[in-house]
Amino acid sequence: MRAPNIDIDSAPWWDALRLHQVVVQQCRVCARRWLPRTPACPYCGADAPNDQPIPGTGVVYSFVRAHRAMSDVMVKEVPYTIAAIDLDGGGRVFARVEGDCSIGDAVIPEFVDHDTWTELRYRQRPVDTTR
Ligand SMILES: [Zn+2]
Numbered sequence: 001m002r003a004p005n006i007d008i009d010s011a012p013w014w015d016a017l018r019l020h021q022v023v024v025q026q027c028r029v030c031a032r033r034w035l036p037r038t039p040a041c042p043y044c045g046a047d048a049p050n051d052q053p054i055p056g057t058g059v060v061y062s063f064v065r066a067h068r069a070m071s072d073v074m075v076k077e078v079p080y081t082i083a084a085i086d087l088d089g090g091g092r093v094f095a096r097v098e099g100d101c102s103i104g105d106a107v108i109p110e111f112v113d114h115d116t117w118t119e120l121r122y123r124q125r126p127v128d129t130t131r
Contacts, residue, residue: 056108
């Protein structure tokens with residue numbers, strides 16, 4: 001899989017993933033949280049947001065199932081699922097989901113380490129049978 005183009009705005013996201021953590025930005029003024037990363041708050045325009053660690057868990061908002069590879073690198077990967085996931089700590093992320101999923105499914109993060117970067121993936125949250 002091709003490595004992402006990491007720039008000054010996205011570096012904290014990739015650095016956190018390398019440590020198997022998920023961070024979102026939080027506004028110092030209005031306290032709202034968001035993802036994807038931006039240099040300023042998309043709600044009030046304040047700059048220099050803080051990074052806040054979150055559990056990385058979430059709920060599937062929507063998804064697509066890819067049956068055709070978009071590049072030669074992905075030929076062995078099809079079919080696979082890409083989902084928009086509403087994170088429990090705020091923000092929405094697009095990520096691959098292992099296995100099947102449906103809208104509204106609770107999902108948990110998985111961190112896939114590649115040579116120079118770590119990919120955030122998801123899978124369905126296991127059903128708690130201890131209750
Ligand atoms: Zn704000």
